[in-house]
Amino acid sequence: MTIKRIAVLTSGGDAPGMNAAIRAVVRSATSNGIEVVGVRRGFQGLHEGDMSLLGPRDVANTIQRGGTILLTARSRTWRSPEGRALGAEHLRKWHVDGLVVIGGDGSFHGAHYLMEEHGIPVIGLPGTIDNDLYGTDHTIGYFTAVETALDAVDKLRDTGASHERIFVIEVMGRHAGHIALDVAIAGGAEEVFIPEDEKPVADIVHVIQESLRKGKASSIVIVAEGYPGGAMGVAKAIEDGTGLETRVSILGHIQRGGTPVSSDRILASRLGEAAVQAFMDGISGVMVGRTNGEISYTPLQDTWEKRKDVNRDLYRCAKLLSV
């Protein structure tokens, strides 16, 4: 089948670089003589038929913008077969030959059902700050989220160095510790707590005491939001165990915004182009990712069923360098 028109939507939590991905889809398609329909507000907008044609100029000056010009929304109606049927109908009415879904695993579920139930070819692009999708080394938005959290750690380091304090910082990542681990290494943290390791929170007491003994002016502890108890739990353990005061910082949604850093823009550009190429090559039902620097295709189901572990070498390294 020759592809003449594709649609694109962003879904779930937004991530910096989503606009770069939309732009890449639109411009790659245009370069190949394919039209693009932009669907607003994710699956909710697809359900409601909130869509229009997108040309190369419509995505001009968007590559550096956080958020998503197509908006996203959590859709309840999409969970019902009737809701999805209506979405499929809109796509057919617009003569769409394939749909690019930029989002995380929840979004890929939605895409998967659309393909299964209605035969609409779909391709997923990994758009989430959490980096928790199997089948790609990194997700679009991840690098920026790490940078935002790291910037906060650097600022705390200033004030920590002045005051001899213990800072506990909670970073995003849902059920995964990727952001926490990268921030811990890059931020020179004394300790990091991630859901992938079940070490007891009490260990931290010993770490802090060692730090003080070694003459460290302050301690920085990174906690992934998915670690049981979160930053508050870890802070309490420290205060109970050492009698020292701690300061908790919870960055929250700030990590989802901001101008995307170069790595996210480049990844988004490369994947957006590859998604269009995949449709042209007759490929669908997959997430297009980047693995070891090369484009890779992973069946949508694998992206959420298979587990992507944190980098164990980095985890070990983080420990070693906090000496």
Next chain:
Amino acid sequence: MTIKRIAVLTSGGDAPGMNAAIRAVVRSATSNGIEVVGVRRGFQGLHEGDMSLLGPRDVANTIQRGGTILLTARSRTWRSPEGRALGAEHLRKWHVDGLVVIGGDGSFHGAHYLMEEHGIPVIGLPGTIDNDLYGTDHTIGYFTAVETALDAVDKLRDTGASHERIFVIEVMGRHAGHIALDVAIAGGAEEVFIPEDEKPVADIVHVIQESLRKGKASSIVIVAEGYPGGAMGVAKAIEDGTGLETRVSILGHIQRGGTPVSSDRILASRLGEAAVQAFMDGISGVMVGRTNGEISYTPLQDTWEKRKDVNRDLYRCAKLLSV
């Protein structure tokens, strides 16, 4: 009396630009043939005699650094006359003719007692992110803290625009709303809650509903930490009153760190120089500030006893522009 040697310390919560102030004191003094003694860890270090000579090269490459190279600490011993007597003795032993204290009102209290009880000439420099000192238009660190909080608001704005959400952001400022007000205007917030105005939190419900009616994609609400109930209280009022979900972000100590922005460095440089000049002119017992672009002197006691109101024009303006 000819001034031959002065001492300088930083005290209380640290603020970006403190290093620029220390540098200015050291270099202005040197330019005028005066030696400088740096006291580490504030009044606690003064009490313990933790001090040494500081030359122009010792403050090289510090102007851009957050925190304070002299460190700060909260001192309990300083609260007792005996503690202060010991500090005064150290200063005399070092042949110090005057002491520059960079900090907030708590630090100025400490300086005031030192002068009252032991006749040590002191000069205060306003070093606090809170901008809550009477006698200066701005305090050193204030501009950077506003910028840090604004950066967070900008990032939330990205994700807010994508998601149709309500964000409630708590910013620092102790008992004052200066930071909150500036961030609200510069961040284009829908509403701001400051300690200086007792408007009922329930008002926000109407504001949010109006926002939605006008088609605003998201709402940003700034809350000063000194507003009763803080961000959590305001968020609860919104959720109870509108049934809409909110996201709370509490920036915390991040606002105390970071590379100082130009305005803080320039203010610090100017005030540091003026402090040395003041001693040379026989002036002491005052805070050196900047009022309407000119150096001003305010008796230390006035800095905490007189009230510095928020800019009412700005407050009115914030309301007008959120239409």
Next chain:
Amino acid sequence: MTIKRIAVLTSGGDAPGMNAAIRAVVRSATSNGIEVVGVRRGFQGLHEGDMSLLGPRDVANTIQRGGTILLTARSRTWRSPEGRALGAEHLRKWHVDGLVVIGGDGSFHGAHYLMEEHGIPVIGLPGTIDNDLYGTDHTIGYFTAVETALDAVDKLRDTGASHERIFVIEVMGRHAGHIALDVAIAGGAEEVFIPEDEKPVADIVHVIQESLRKGKASSIVIVAEGYPGGAMGVAKAIEDGTGLETRVSILGHIQRGGTPVSSDRILASRLGEAAVQAFMDGISGVMVGRTNGEISYTPLQDTWEKRKDVNRDLYRCAKLLSV
């Protein structure tokens, strides 16, 4: 006369914060029941009638954006009386009661003629990074330009400290040295060359030699673009006089862009509101500025005929602190 509708345009070189000013004009007007017409591409667009109504939602999410949503252009046709007559006709056709011109002295000339020749009430808002307008302490965009240049100086400082090098950085400012002076103080520069002081460039040789003698690892020299010979001339003088290698950096238009810092947004918000208020109060033919923290009105002609000197105290201070 009751004001029912005003127009707004941006003209000349763009400056960060222009969007915040447009937004403030639109929203203040709306709050007061006044309609606003946005003119695109400055006087060129006015000449061509390229204009449309702007409502509060049209300026949503623009306060943090660099550049100007109304675009600017240099207009040749505006220099002729016929060109201006056509512009005046467009304004009358649109029933505009007053025009807000955001720009620098060239733009104010254009506005001045429009009022003189056609009786259209105009108000100028100082929108230029150069801070070279008499009648306001600061211009919109100035703070951001200083911050951008300072950020570059900080980066050079890193590499300078590693390498024992001399960096010569040229910053913008047209015929004025405001940006250069602020960057020099905040950047801890060894020397600054501004058009307002005619000191011989050869002086720098002595300064550099002194720096080396004192053990400074590197030297940073700031040159205003308006200083005769610019950075290249100063660099040559250093190389000829000391035999040392220099590195020249010319930032250029980068200084005109970027997210506006808080001080520019607040100034723009305040002045935008005051411009609308001025029209309502029957005031026109003036630039609305901020002087000593208060709104001030200056006849347009004074803004370019009277001279605004650099802050001589700062200039002296810069010298003192580079010891």
Next chain:
Amino acid sequence: MTIKRIAVLTSGGDAPGMNAAIRAVVRSATSNGIEVVGVRRGFQGLHEGDMSLLGPRDVANTIQRGGTILLTARSRTWRSPEGRALGAEHLRKWHVDGLVVIGGDGSFHGAHYLMEEHGIPVIGLPGTIDNDLYGTDHTIGYFTAVETALDAVDKLRDTGASHERIFVIEVMGRHAGHIALDVAIAGGAEEVFIPEDEKPVADIVHVIQESLRKGKASSIVIVAEGYPGGAMGVAKAIEDGTGLETRVSILGHIQRGGTPVSSDRILASRLGEAAVQAFMDGISGVMVGRTNGEISYTPLQDTWEKRKDVNRDLYRCAKLLSV
């Protein structure tokens, strides 16, 4: 042989992340019971014996700093066998079992000779913003340099969008186009000129004319410093061919400084640890790099003799997305 003590130096142009690499070497070594000697000012300092022991606390609070705490210098004496013999003697006198050299190909030459002539085991770590070393996917400092240049492009984009202008930006990279290519993709540039492609500069005229025809408000052209003629040559070709005005921006050494971004800190941390491990495993004479996410070893000579091409997929993608 059991490794008891190693030395580390930074050499050549400095790069953000060098401090993170030094820190990782020091702390990994300490964790493994190995002492570390820090050599100041690269091979020049090694020649002069300017070295001392470095402990874990000496590298505290350095991970976020640009530049290098060990300083670098270009050494003339090192080019002579006598100079190198003296350096080797210093290392033996300090009982050093191996030397880690952080730098680019020039530095690796110096290390190579030291090993060849004096049998000192050496390991190279890729520390250069240019990313021009064979044997590693990325070099330490590269990511930050791209980010710095991209930040400048984003700012030009603001002002370009307002003014309908053509910006030509020259970025670093020596004889390679890696930085230019990444900046071009991430910055959404219309065209990029790199040394690796010999396309005629006249092509740009057609590109610019097409851009205007398509309604693009402005054009951004990235030129690698290694492209013949540089930014000035390309700008002249555009002006000659189109009659349009261009603005040239030459970032220069700014790209070598700044706080390292997370990717550079993580890479540096990982490689620093791996260098120590390599010595412990009896490996030397190689550069330790990261290839496809894994640690890789490349004979020092290969790093400069074999050619590392730019990513051709990205190069093609850059073209496709500028439509």
